[in-house]
Amino acid sequence: MSAMNFRPASSSIFTCFAESRAVARWLGSRRALKAAPFPRLCGLLVGASLLVYLLPPSALARQQSDGRGIRSPDADPRTSGPGYLDAWASATVAGTVTDASGASVSGAAVSLVPESGTTSRTTIAGTNGEFSFTTVRAGSYLVTVKAENFAPFSSAEFIVAVAQIYEVPEVSLTLATKDTEVTVHPTEFVAAEEVRAAEKQRLLGVIPNFYTSYINDAAPLTAKQKFLFAARGTFDPVAMIGVGFGAGIEQATNSFSGYGQGASGYAKRYAAKFADGRSSDFLTHAVFPSLFHQDPRYFYLGAGYSFKSRLAHALGSAFFTRSDSELTQPNYSYLLGDVSSAALSNLYYPKANRGVGLVFSNAAIGLAGRMAGNILREFSKRVTTNVPATRVQ
Numbered sequence: 015m016s017a018m019n020f021r022p023a024s025s026s027i028f029t030c031f032a033e034s035r036a037v038a039r040w041l042g043s044r045r046a047l048k049a050a051p052f053p054r055l056c057g058l059l060v061g062a063s064l065l066v067y068l069l070p071p072s073a074l075a076r077q078q079s080d081g082r083g084i085r086s087p088d089a090d091p092r093t094s095g096p097g098y099l100d101a102w103a104s105a106t107v108a109g110t111v112t113d114a115s116g117a118s119v120s121g122a123a124v125s126l127v128p129e130s131g132t133t134s135r136t137t138i139a140g141t142n143g144e145f146s147f148t149t150v151r152a153g154s155y156l157v158t159v160k161a162e163n164f165a166p167f168s169s170a171e172f173i174v175a176v177a178q179i180y181e182v183p184e185v186s187l188t189l190a191t192k193d194t195e196v197t198v199h200p201t202e203f204v205a206a207e208e209v210r211a212a213e214k215q216r217l218l219g220v221i222p223n224f225y226t227s228y229i230n231d232a233a234p235l236t237a238k239q240k241f242l243f244a245a246r247g248t249f250d251p252v253a254m255i256g257v258g259f260g261a262g263i264e265q266a267t268n269s270f271s272g273y274g275q276g277a278s279g280y281a282k283r284y285a286a287k288f289a290d291g292r293s294s295d296f297l298t299h300a301v302f303p304s305l306f307h308q309d310p311r312y313f314y315l316g317a318g319y320s321f322k323s324r325l326a327h328a329l330g331s332a333f334f335t336r337s338d339s340e341l342t343q344p345n346y347s348y349l350l351g352d353v354s355s356a357a358l359s360n361l362y363y364p365k366a367n368r369g370v371g372l373v374f375s376n377a378a379i380g381l382a383g384r385m386a387g388n389i390l391r392e393f394s395k396r397v398t399t400n401v402p403a404t405r406v407q
Contacts, residue, residue, distance in 0.1 A: 105174045108146035109182030111139045111159055118143030119187055122161035129154035129171055152176045157185065165190045205233040209243050212311075214400035217390075222250045223398050225299070226391040227311040234338035237304040241296070244310075248295035257287045272364025286362055293358050294380055298351030307338040308347045312391050328388040332381060352380040 107126055111119045122139040126147045139145045139159075152175055159167040164187040174180050208229060215223040224247045235243065247253070261284040264270060273282040299310040313336060315327045335345040356376035360368045395401060 104177050105150040105152055106146060106148050106179045107150050107155065107157070107174060107182060108144070108179065109157065109185045111143040111145065111161070111185045111187065113164070113187050114189070116186075119161055119164065122159050122164075122187070124185075125158045125160075126150070127156050127158055129156070134158075150174055152178075157182050159185060159187060161187055163190055164188065201233045202236055202239075205235050205239055208232050208402070209235070209239060211400070211402045213243075213246055216399050217394055218397050219399045220252060222247055222252055223391065223394070224250075225311050226314055226398070228314045228316075228395065228401050230313060231340075232309075232311070232313070234309060234340075235303075237300075240303050240310060241300040244295050244299040247299070248292050253291065254288075257291060258284060260287045270364050270367055272366050286359070289362055290355065290359060290376065294352065294355040297354050298348045302347035302351045302354075306343075306346045308343060308345070309336045309338060310347060312388050314395065315392060316395070324392050325389065328392040329385050331388050332384045348384060349381075352384070353377045356380065 111122045120141050124145040125134045125136040127134040156171045157169040264283045265280050273279045303310045315324050337343050356373045
């Protein structure tokens with residue numbers, strides 16, 4: 015509107031009054047003036063002009079701005095919708111996710127959590143570990159981070175002001191500690207598991223090799239386990255076959271002739287061999303080891319040692335053994351058990367063969383058999399089946 019055509023509101027008011035008077039004179043009567051609609055119209059125009067004149071320009075501008083759907087800065091935020099341009103939502107929260115060494119961590123899930131408890135926002139850290147949240151409402155927040163192979167991270171609370179660009183400090187992740195479950199079993203349980211595994215060991219898959227321990231730090235056996243172990247080994251079916259084979263050799267060579275020949279002689283020889291073996295096994299593997307707290311097993315020395323060292327270990331194990339407390343001791347259990355078993359043989363061998371000579375001869379045979387068995391145990395691992403690889407924890 016040009017300055018030439020602009021007419022103030024006050025001028026319009028006086029013009030309306032002047033025109034109304036002229037019209038009244040033209041009508042010629044006061045009644046015509048009162049009945050005419052034009053004065054009323056002018057009155058309305060005068061009132062509107064006064065309102066426009068008196069209102070400040072800022073109020074009119076705000077009314078026009080609200081009419082276009084753009085939210086005014088002092089409007090109630092609770093009534094604003096997604097179409098409004100929020101002045102208080104112009105802040106930015108940003109940062110960089112790193113590890114303990116300072117290297118960036120990409121792909122981490124970063125969440126911006128309001129202190130008020132409203133819905134959080136989540137984004138993924140970029141290639142260089144960077145992240146940002148825009149159009150953030152002013153208020154109190156914290157940042158949480160989750161990343162594979164790292165422990166969860168949570169920042170301290172921070173305040174974001176209107177239109178602020180807030181940089182979250184020290185978003186540093188530490189490596190996650192893996193939860194490892196370790197079950198510690200009682201020693202008795204460990205020993206039982208080791209015995210159960212040893213009872214599967216056989217030379218060439220047939221001959222029992224139960225008393226060879228390939229676990230150097232094997233758990234000590236209880237007295238009950240020693241007796242059960244001895245019973246399992248001495249009554250093994252293969253051991254019974256061995257008794258029969260030994261009795262057959264004695265029958266063929268007519269050893270202990272007082273037993274005679276034929277089925278009766280073989281039965282007596284079988285019974286004597288059976289008694290020899292069972293008494294020796296129980297006395298050397300259970301009774302005396304329980305009394306002296308010694309381990310009845312042979313402990314394999316194995317590769318990494320010279321042949322002479324292994325041979326000496328095998329022969330020496332007949333005279334020295336390990337105690338239940340893992341100390342090296344004279345093998346009282348075997349030596350006394352062997353002699354005691356030989357002494358018991360005087361009860362059932364023919365009278366002609368009884369005496370001190372029978373005791374020492376049987377004891378010597380038993381000792382020689384023990385040393386030969388130990389040598390076989392030391393050098394037969396390759397042909398022994400079901401050798402355990404590790405011990406039970």
